[in-house]
Amino acid sequence: MISYRSLLPTFSSNVVEQSLHRIPGLTPIFAYWNDDYFLGREVQPEDFVMSIAGQRYALLFFTKGFIRFGDDNIEKARQWKNKWYATLFNTNGRLNDVFGQDKSRVHICHAPYMFFKDAFENIHSIWKDELNLTAQHKFRTWNDVLFPYLHHYYVKHEGASCCGFNFKERSFSRWTTDQFQFHVLKDNRTSNEEVFREIRTQRPSFYTLNDGFRHAQIGELQLRPFLLSMNEGFKASFELPAYVDPSLKRARSGGSGPPKRHFRPREQNSKGNRQPRKG
Incomplete structure (x- = not known):
């Protein structure tokens, strides 16, 4: 463009x-x-x-x-x-x-x-x-x-x-909230769920969900289910399948995912020098 x-x-x-x-x-x-x-x-x-x-x-x-x-x-x-x-x-x-x-x-x-x-x-x-x-x-x-x-x-x-x-x-x-609504979503599940309930109940013609999340993963976990539920019955012919981050799928299903490597710090002697790991 x-x-x-x-x-x-x-x-x-x-x-x-x-x-x-x-x-x-x-x-x-x-x-x-x-x-x-x-x-x-x-x-x-x-x-x-x-x-x-x-x-x-x-x-x-x-x-x-x-x-x-x-x-x-x-x-x-x-x-x-x-x-x-x-x-x-x-x-x-x-x-x-x-x-x-x-x-x-x-x-x-x-x-x-x-x-x-x-x-x-x-x-x-x-x-x-x-x-x-x-x-x-x-x-x-x-x-x-x-x-x-x-x-x-x-x-x-x-x-x-x-x-x-x-x-x-x-x-x-001059328009009521059943026509237009503006909301800011933050890292507060209770507040966000109240916003989602209001939108589902009133079904405004237009609404804004402004991104106030500090962590993308929180936004993904809370916002995606709501938007998918709102889109049910309105799928357009040109839409692509919804993309879900594989790591989020594992988190929802309780899967362990790839093994994580854990590191333990080396012990130090009285002079502050690191000692070689045992085993």
């Missing part, structure tokens, strides 16, 4: 997202969300795009009160040691350069993003230097720009002329 082979591999969604329009066969308007965002039940195209009085609208998701800022104070974010906030401030500053300062801008980081394929080239033309700099980064960096944020406000200003669509703002704050 990335234009230049020299930029690969990349481990930054900030790089990948700006090149989504290069995927072959994409429709003019498409939905995108990243790997911690899930569907809780069946949704319809009308949840993303609708027609009102003959006008076609795309639903751009914003939020009131979660994130609000009006400057590009990257240093403030550096003090917080938060690269994501730094990129928000930086992107907001670049929007100010083109559309003027707007302290009412908001952005939500977890949502079903709607992208207009025709807008990508225009956005790359306007913010060419910033996007090219971002594309060179293997990992998220302080001076990245967030493509979804650029895209949403570009479409808000220019959508009817560039894409043949109007937009209708949809605010998360």
